[in-house]
Amino acid sequence: MYEVRFHGRGGQGAVTAAHTLAEAAFREDKDVQSFPMFGVERRGAPVAAFARIDEKEIDIKTQIYEPDMVIVLDMSLLDVVDVTDGLKEGGKVILNTAKDPSEFDFDDAEVYTVNATKIAVDNGLGTETNPIVNTAVLGAYSKVAGNVDIENVKKAIENNVPVKHDENKKAAEEAYENVIGV
Numbered sequence: 001m002y003e004v005r006f007h008g009r010g011g012q013g014a015v016t017a018a019h020t021l022a023e024a025a026f027r028e029d030k031d032v033q034s035f036p037m038f039g040v041e042r043r044g045a046p047v048a049a050f051a052r053i054d055e056k057e058i059d060i061k062t063q064i065y066e067p068d069m070v071i072v073l074d075m076s077l078l079d080v081v082d083v084t085d086g087l088k089e090g091g092k093v094i095l096n097t098a099k100d101p102s103e104f105d106f107d108d109a110e111v112y113t114v115n116a117t118k119i120a121v122d123n124g125l126g127t128e129t130n131p132i133v134n135t136a137v138l139g140a141y142s143k144v145a146g147n148v149d150i151e152n153v154k155k156a157i158e159n160n161v162p163v164k165h166d167e168n169k170k171a172a173e174e175a176y177e178n179v180i181g182v
Contacts, residue, residue, distance in 0.1 A: 120132055
């Protein structure tokens with residue numbers, strides 16, 4: 001079983017990202033789960049969302065405590081949330097930043113970076129002050145994890161993202177091609 005935890009802020013699309021990832025994996029005949037965890041439910045508040053992917057039936061119904069991968073949509077969360085809490089040894093971290101992965105040290109984690117903010121803004125997904133980066137990070141996920149095909153991610157984007165389907169799919173493709181650390 002492969003478990004993923006998304007960290008974002010309310011309104012950035014972390015919950016939609018988890019759901020879209022689950023649908024993409026479901027398209028590959030995998031068993032999936034996706035669910036959110038909210039604290040204070042307001043725009044800008046820290047939010048976590050989760051996805052599970054497995055080749056066989058998933059019978060566990062709990063929060064994900066030891067993810068294989070953590071995806072951070074908003075770098076300001078590093079100051080307020082221990083995003084790697086429980087990350088499996090040798091787990092992977094994808095950060096939405098223009099910085100190089102070598103600038104981060106999360107113990108035994110493999111670190112990858114993608115400038116999802118620039119990709120989102122360049123594709124008209126939100127604004128510079130409020131970019132919608134969820135579909136871009138899914139492209140990076142597809143490349144880094146390698147367990148969900150980018151074409152299925154794009155198909156799932158069409159079903160889960162309410163507007164700008166082409167722009168969102170293009171953002172996923174660009175992140176897939178530009179994630180650093182692979």
